[in-house]
Amino acid sequence: MDDIKYDKNIDYGTPTSQSTKQVTLTVDDREVTVPEGVSIMHAAAVAGVMVPKLCATDSLEPFGSCRLCLVEIEGRRGYPASCPTPVAEGLKVHTQTPKLADIRRGTMELYISDHPLDCLTCAANGDCELQDMAGAVGLREVRYGYEGENHLKSTKDESNPYFTFDPSKCIVCSRCVRACEETQGTFALTIQGRGFESKVSAGNKNFLDSECVSCGACVQACPTATLIEKTVIEAGTPEHSVTTTCAYCGVGCSFDAEMKGEEVVRMTPSKHGGANHGHSCVKGRFAWGYATHKDRITTPMIRKNISDPWQQVSWDEAISYAANELNRINQTYGKDAIGGITSSRCTNEEVYVTQKLIRAVFSVNNVDTCARVCHSPTGYGLKQTLGESAGTQTFDSVMQSDVIFVIGANPTDGHPVFASQMKRRLREGAKLIIADPREIDLVANSPHIRADYHLKLRPGTNVALISALSHVIVTEGLVQEAFVKERCEWDSFVEWRDFVAKPENAPEALSEALGIDAKTLRDAARLYATGGNAAIYYGLGVTEHSQGSTTVMGIANLAMATGNVGREGVGVNPLRGQNNVQGSCDMGSMPHEFPGYRHVADDATRALFESAWDRPLSKEPGLRIPNMLDQAAEGNFKGLYCVGEDIVQSDPNTQHVTHALEQMECVIVQDLFLNETAMFAHVFFPGASFLEKSGTFTNAERRISPVRRVMTPKNGGLEDWQVTAKLAQALGYPMHYNHASEIMDEIARLTPTFKGVSFKKIDEMGSVQWPCDDENPAGTPIMHIDAFVRGKGKFFITQYVPTTEKVNAKYPLILTTGRILSQYNVGAQTRRTKNVAWHDEDILEIHPHDAEDRGIQEGDWVGIRSRAGDTVLRAKVTERVQVGVVYTTFHHPESGANVITTENSDWATNCPEFKVTAVQITRVNQLSDWQKHYKTFSEAQLAYAGRDLEAAKIELD
Amino acid sequence: MDIQRLISMANQIGDFYESYPNQSHAQHEIAGHLNKFWALPMRKQIAQYVNEQGGTGLHAAVQASIKAHLQL
Structure with a gap:
């Protein structure tokens, strides 16, 4: 038989089975064939029969506690629950009989006798399974009254910034507890007490202080308003939904943006998402408020010098100013003095048009992407x-x-x-x-x-x-x-x-x-x-x-x-750090490669692109980001088009980066916010958030997923690729597309591994993993099955060469850096959300032994000095790090984590050696000189753009 | 660019190939890597340093490779 076509809008009650053996049974006179191992409830749903249920949902293993899903099976005694009962060949199941109706009504009556009757004013009104089931079983009265003992006065826990927990509405179905265990694997929630005293507990703490990681799985699983998003409480239920792709990490989760007009009410993980299968984390699920944060800059700006206040201008003026400046630099210093940088936060289409602009307009390959500093x-x-x-x-x-x-x-x-x-x-x-x-x-x-x-x-x-x-x-x-x-x-x-x-x-x-x-x-x-x-x-x-x-x-x-x-x-x-690291590399945003990883010196490939783009292209590899900065520091690199990336915060040796930028004559930054790099820019193009544009992201498993526009771009209506196309046009190079899909069509025409990719195919399949071509029209989940892509796999001798970044008496410890769950990369997005409730500053982890040697205690301010620079953070004394090693994150610009890191880099790619920096740690009582300078400088820069640092701070409840 | 930076980058490439049993092949690979990944101004600068300033600080294998195989 054909595979079952699962409808993402139907809850099948229990998970499907991977069994290849098929079983046929009858549910309410409908014959249905399903894989062996699924439940009767699941089979019934496949047959179009929805058995009443509360504790079951198809993302979780069956539990069998709510007693609503009872059925009758011919030849079997009693009323088995359909969720934990597996199908068997030839069963004849009845889901609606007078006896079952009686039992269900009695059960619902008991539930409702301990549930507030505030449906009309409840946040889950219209989106409540308890309400639905009361209707489905025909509950018409509650004979027990509300005089006896109940849970209606339980206190609401509003500690989590994004959702509330209202125990008075809880029916103790355990879906949240099971979601925390099975889906998320954190086991933060338990059922505490027995019988009437049973209640959901986050380990006897409020949610924020508990082990909860705020992934939202419990909220997603809750059938009532017990666990519900604060945005739904505020805005009401959404009226339409659009499937899109998360703009955070390289997992690339599929989300349904649930909307009211152009306002997002909530983001819920898409059940059919190929990468996430209905799961989410605190960033994608909840931390999207940055898209409407008041820090967004929505008007183009220009200025002659970085010591000048910004001047707000029209798009036409900004584009024309930028084009004139780039042309001037090209004429004065030559094409080698110009380059572009894209970000893994850009869509494939944006990356593609940016590298096309640099290569086609200037006939130079100085285009790089932030994968330079990661993968x-x-x-x-x-x-x-x-x-x-x-x-x-x-x-x-x-x-x-x-x-x-x-x-x-x-x-x-x-x-x-x-x-x-x-x-x-x-x-x-x-x-x-x-x-x-x-x-x-x-x-x-x-x-x-x-x-x-x-x-x-x-x-x-x-x-x-x-x-x-x-x-x-x-x-x-x-x-x-x-x-x-x-x-x-x-x-x-x-x-x-x-x-x-x-x-x-x-x-x-x-x-x-x-x-x-x-x-x-x-x-x-x-x-x-x-x-x-x-x-x-x-x-x-x-x-x-x-x-x-x-x-x-x-x-x-x-x-x-x-x-x-x-x-x-x-x-x-x-494991790719950002959402589109894979994609930005695929799209040719590397100075030695065209889209599809083909070297610029390859004559056939270059001829293909020259013909398609109608311009002569350079066969010389271009400058990588660190090379651009080195060249700039020497006065040889003057014009930069930086799309979505923040090199000042994310790249090593901040002083070197800022010094290099200060030597440039035209730095164009395209971003949502006045990021750290924009403080050194001459032109600011306001960008569009992932909710405001169309395109695709490619995740760590080569899965190309759709980014769909759900609201008008706040910058006056331009998607980022349109800004780039306008700039190209102003530079005398026609670049016309009606829609991002036409950019993907061009990519597919020119890139063999993308030959079969189109927005139409992505719409049909949900997502597709490249290589996607004539041989693999549905994409390629697993690579190198029969042969390696290069033919035969090649071994390389890998001699260990110790880094030159060695510890010594002056710098006796090694600093290594990393990330934390609630924050993302440079934090430009997550710092502008309530995720700061979990991590509002970067902390230095130090081993108790090293701390004691230096008289450092938990919470002390400590100075971190390397041969590149010094900064100050608060200390956390922990055995998670080993003796001799200290650790921090780099999510907050004022931390200056990259003031410390050095210009050392990978031998083959110039990827910075972020993970090893020799440092000394000392107790201090004031900020470092760099931090003091940063404070003055950034406040002045924000003022130049009419921004107030204090007013922009995220307020927590 | 700062020549010291180019020297240390080139030496790092040399270090990778140092343990290759076939050193003539390794020499091809060192310059091959520069040809493939270094922009022309960087290649010109390192070549000039080797050919006109003696290449002090560069590993011998790297110097030899640049002399024999670097494309300019």
Whole structure:
């Protein structure tokens, strides 16, 4: 039979089954065929029969507590609940009989006897399953009265900034508790007490102070108004809904923007989202208020010097000013003095038109993207070894993994929705190896999960770690030789094998450098090589090092040597930081590559683009972001078009970045806010938020998902790609598209891996994973199945070269940086939401031993000094970091985390070495000089734009 | 650009290829990497430094590679 066509608007009550065996039964005289293992409730829903229910919902395992879903089955006694009862061949089920109606009505009467009758003024009015069920069972009276004991006077918990918990409306169906466990995996909620005393509890605390991570799964699961969004309480129920894609991390969750006219009422995770399957995190679910924040700049601005106040102008004036300036710079200094930078926060279409503008107008390839400072080593390393600059798997693949190896990634903070899926697999029993200098939550702080091995290595020793693990695999005969012989270049394997087998690569030899005992290294290597399907997940802890690319290649070597590529459950999985890191690289926003990772020196590719774009193009690789800044500092780079990116905050060695910007003559920033880079700009083009434009984002699993416009752009009606097209036009290069879909059509025409991609296909399929071409019209979930993209996989020798950033008497500690769940990247978006309730400043984590040596106590102000600069943060004394290592995040500009980081970078890609900076920490009692300067400077800059820093602060209730 | 910065970047590339058993191949790869990823002004500057200023501070293999294989 055909697969069941699931309708996302129907709640099937219990999850579907993966069984391939089909079962046929009859529900109310309707014959229905379903996979074995589904519930009778589910089968009934497939047949179009909705059995009354309260505690069941198809995102959760059946629970069988509400007693509404009872049915009668011919030949069986009693009234079994249909949600936990599996289907069987030939069953004849009746869902509506007089007896069932009596039982259900009696049950509902009991529920309603302890529920406030305020439906008309309730926030869930019209969107309440209890209300629906009262209607469905025909409840007409409540005979018990309201005199007896009840829960109607329970106190409401309004501590969470985004939703309320009203126990008086709770029916104790446990959907929230189960969602917290099954969907999110945090186990913050429990049912406390027994019988009448049973109540939902966040561990005896209010929600904000509890373990709750505010993912919204409980709110989503709640059938009543007990857990409900504050925006719904304020605005009422939405009247229409548009499916779009989250603008935060690289998971790329699908959301339904639930609207009232042009106002978002709430964002709910889309049940059919390919990446998130109806789950969400605190950012995507709740932190979208920045889109309407009063800090938004909605009028174009220009100024001659950065010491001048901004002048508000029309779009035409701003575009014309910018074009004249770029033309002047081109004539005065030459084309090499001009470049563009895109952001992973841009859509594919925006990135594409920006790189097209720079290349076609100026015949130069100086166009880069912020992947430069995060995952550029992934692009390089995976292209070299496997042949394609992308992860090999789908997120769902993790459900087939037996061994999960997380290297330099913190999924529960950085990629929370995927982390929930990973945690589900880990609770099912998959083994876990973590390589991280710091004790991330997955190590031992996630309920029912404990890493089998935490390889707590010294920052900067990733390559040594990979070498040690490879040594064990090679010397203990754990290589899958048949796979290597068939799928890889044998000569490259032999070179690699002989190299890693050398005694200097043995765990015993590298143990001291790594700070991990040799036996643990050997055991972890054996588990990875022999534990079944083994999948590697890695993040910026791998790439942001002087040997970032080497580690990526080493990871690919490991996966190839053990045969862990090319099927479900295995693979090499870069966890991309931002929503469109993958896409911005795919779109040719790299100075050496056209869209689709084709080198600019390739004559055939260049001819293709020259013909399509009708301009001569350069065969020379352009400047990367750090090269642009270096050139600018020397006076050789003068004009920059920076779309959506904030290099001043996110790039290393802030003083160098700002000095470089100060030497430029025309910096054009296109953004929602006057970000840190805009403070050094001469032209400001107000951008459109993801709610205000059409386009696509491509997530970490190569999934191209739609971004849909749900409101008019607040900048006067222009989507960002339209601004770029106008600028191109003003520069004398016609760039006309009627809609973002036409840009994607052009991308598809010029890029083989995107040949089959169109907005129409994305509308039909929901999303599609590239490569999508004639051979794979429905996309490619798993790559390299029969052969590697490059043909044969290639091994590379990966010699460990210690970083030059060494600790010494002056700088005895290593600073490493990371992210936190509630904030996102430079924080421009999340700092302008109530997420500041969880993280309103960056904190320095320091080990108790190092703190004691320096007389530092929890909460003290500490100075952090590196050879690049110094800043001041408050200290948190914790054993999560190891002795000799300190850690912070970089979400707040006044923290100046990148004032400390240095210009050291990856050898192959210039990706900055954010993860290793030698520092000294001391107790201090005032801000650093940089911070004082920053305060004065930024206040002046905000005033130039007519902004008041204090007035813009997020107020918490 | 600051020549010291270019020197250290070029040496890092040299370090990666140092352990390759076939050093003549490694020399191709070092300059190959520069040709592929370094903008022309950067390549010109490092070539000038090697050819006209003796290339002090650059690893021998990197210097040799630049002399033999760098495209300008």
